[in-house]
Each structure stands twice: as structure tokens, then as C-alpha cells.
Amino acid sequence: MDLGPGRRAAPPRFVPACVSEKNHHDGKRAARERLAVEREKQKAAERRRRTLIVGASVVCVLGLAAVIGVVAANAGKEKSSGSSGPVAAPSGAQGKDSLAIPVGQESAKSTLTVWEDFRCPACKAFEAAYRPTIHELTDAGQLKVEYHLATLIDGNMGGSGSRKAANAAACAQDAGKFTAYHDVLYENQPSETQDAYADNAKLIELAGKVDGLDTPEFRACVEQGTHDSWVVKSNEAFKAGQFGGTPTVLLDGKNIYQDRTMTPQKLKEMVQEAAKG
Incomplete structure (x- = not known):
């Protein structure tokens, strides 16, 4: 547009x-x-x-x-x-493979063989009932006791207290203090479910209750597990023997722990009777 x-x-x-x-x-x-x-x-x-x-x-x-x-x-x-490793038997150990720790005189007419575990409550009960009689008979030269150490509770409950306590007892044997330390271990036995004896410090602490046992040599023996292999071999012998459990107590080869009529007094009479003959 x-x-x-x-x-x-x-x-x-x-x-x-x-x-x-x-x-x-x-x-x-x-x-x-x-x-x-x-x-x-x-x-x-x-x-x-x-x-x-x-x-x-x-x-x-x-x-x-x-x-x-x-x-x-x-x-x-x-x-x-x-x-x-190499098996280091404690001083004075006797019997097959040197697996027995002897207490008492060699000339005694009767021999009591005891398979035990320091964590075993039944072993403690046996000790509490029979210890005075056993001490009386060994001191009198009428009874020889051969102690064999097992690790049954370690196997059943786990832990290492049975083995370590047995090693410590073998260390006490080296020092000539086995009987006293053996008794202390049972007197202070922990609950079966507590593995207190797996602690070397505890075992050394208890050695203080035995005059002259807590020495550098004893401590080294405990801490280094000097007799561990010997304890293992002893436990293998226990299993090979197919025993029912611990304690297993044999008087001249006869299992007296299974005898329900057995008492400390009856054991004393049997041993004293054998000593007469």
C-alpha cells in the first residue's frame, strides 16, 4: 500500500x-x-x-x-x-618314655598310678579326699605314686590351661618341688569353664606359695613351655590307654577309682597289708 x-x-x-x-x-x-x-x-x-x-x-x-x-x-x-619338638622330660621322670613323675620311695611294695588333669574337678575331689592318706603312706615308705599328666579338659572345653599347668608342674619337678606345687594347683583350681591356668603369670604367682620354687629358672621353664612336648606325649599315652576319664587311679594295676567301696581307709589298709608281706 x-x-x-x-x-x-x-x-x-x-x-x-x-x-x-x-x-x-x-x-x-x-x-x-x-x-x-x-x-x-x-x-x-x-x-x-x-x-x-x-x-x-x-x-x-x-x-x-x-x-x-x-x-x-x-x-x-x-x-x-x-x-x-624334642621331648624334654622333667628331672627324675620314670617309666615308659619317661612319662611318670614318681613320688615316694622306690622300695615301696605298692604303686599307685594316677592319671590326672589340673583343670579336672573330679581330680580335685579325689585329691581332697585321698591326699592325706597318700601323703601318710608315701612318707612312711609304704607307697610309691606315679603321676601321669593329661590335658583332657583342654580337649573338651578348649583352652590350654591343662597343658600349661602340667608343664609348670614338670618345671616344679625339675626344682624338686613337684608334690608341694601339685597340691597348690589343686587347692587353687579355677572353675572348669575358666581357663585361668592358661596364664603363665597365674602359674608363677602360685609358685610363690611353695618355698623356694619361684626362681628365675622356674619362671623361664614356665614361660618357654620347656616341657610342653612331654605333656603332649603324656596325653597321647593317656588316650592310647583308652581310660574312661580323669582321674584314673590304679593300685598295682587295678583300677580302684571305679571301685565304689573304695575309701581312703580301705586304701590305707590294702597298702599296709602289702607292706607286711
Whole structure:
């Protein structure tokens, strides 16, 4: 349209296209679908991330378990090698493989063989009932006692108190103090479920109750487990003997602990009768 000289028509204004209602809803739906797809992608990525974390954790746990297994195996080998070393019998030990600790005179007519475990409550009960009579008979030269040390409770309850107490008793034998220390161990026996004798410090503390026993030599013997291999061998002999348990008490080869009629007085009479003949 002609506006006259010097005048131009204004440029047409941009008018956005009108969008129908249907297309508007379609656009919203498409947007929601795109958002849903994006969320699903994020969820899938999160699941993959968790899977990788769990997988890595399992690998770490399995690796740690393998390391622990190797360490435990090596520890077991070290323990085994320590128990299977040269057998150092205590001073004066007698009998087959020097597994018996003798108390009393060699000339005694009767021999009492005792298989015992310092953690065993029944052994303590036997000691409490029969100890005065046994001491009386050994002091009179009428009875010889051969003590064999076992580690039955260690095997049944776990721990190492039976073995360590037996080693300490063997160390006391080296010092000529076996009987006194033997009695102290039973007098202070811990509960069967408590492995107090696994602590060398406790065994050394109890040695203070025996005059002249707590010496550097005794301490070293206890702490180094000098007689551990001997104790292990003694326990193997106990198992090979197929005894019912501890204590096992034999008078001249006859099991008197199983005799329900046995009493300290009856034992005394039997030993004194044998001494006459």
C-alpha cells in the first residue's frame, strides 16, 4: 500500500502459531514420557552402582577370609611344631618314655598310678579326699605314686590351661618341688569353664606359695613351655590307654577309682597289708 512519498510500510509482526488443545496435551505427554525414561535410566545406573559396590565388598570379604585362613594355618603349624619338638622330660621322670613323675620311695611294695588333669574337678575331689592318706603312706615308705599328666579338659572345653599347668608342674619337678606345687594347683583350681591356668603369670604367682620354687629358672621353664612336648606325649599315652576319664587311679594295676567301696581307709589298709608281706 502506498503511504505517500518518504513513508514505508511497517514490517509485519511475528504472530506465534496457535497450538491446538490436542497437540498441547500430546506435548505434555511426550515430556512426561521423556522424564520417565530419564528417571528409569537413572535408576538403572544406581542399581549398577550398588551391584558394583556389593560385588567389590564380597571380593574384599573373601580376600580377607583367605588372608585370615592363611594366618590361622600358619599359626597352627607354628603351634604344632612347638609341640612336636624334642621331648624334654622333667628331672627324675620314670617309666615308659619317661612319662611318670614318681613320688615316694622306690622300695615301696605298692604303686599307685594316677592319671590326672589340673583343670579336672573330679581330680580335685579325689585329691581332697585321698591326699592325706597318700601323703601318710608315701612318707612312711609304704607307697610309691606315679603321676601321669593329661590335658583332657583342654580337649573338651578348649583352652590350654591343662597343658600349661602340667608343664609348670614338670618345671616344679625339675626344682624338686613337684608334690608341694601339685597340691597348690589343686587347692587353687579355677572353675572348669575358666581357663585361668592358661596364664603363665597365674602359674608363677602360685609358685610363690611353695618355698623356694619361684626362681628365675622356674619362671623361664614356665614361660618357654620347656616341657610342653612331654605333656603332649603324656596325653597321647593317656588316650592310647583308652581310660574312661580323669582321674584314673590304679593300685598295682587295678583300677580302684571305679571301685565304689573304695575309701581312703580301705586304701590305707590294702597298702599296709602289702607292706607286711
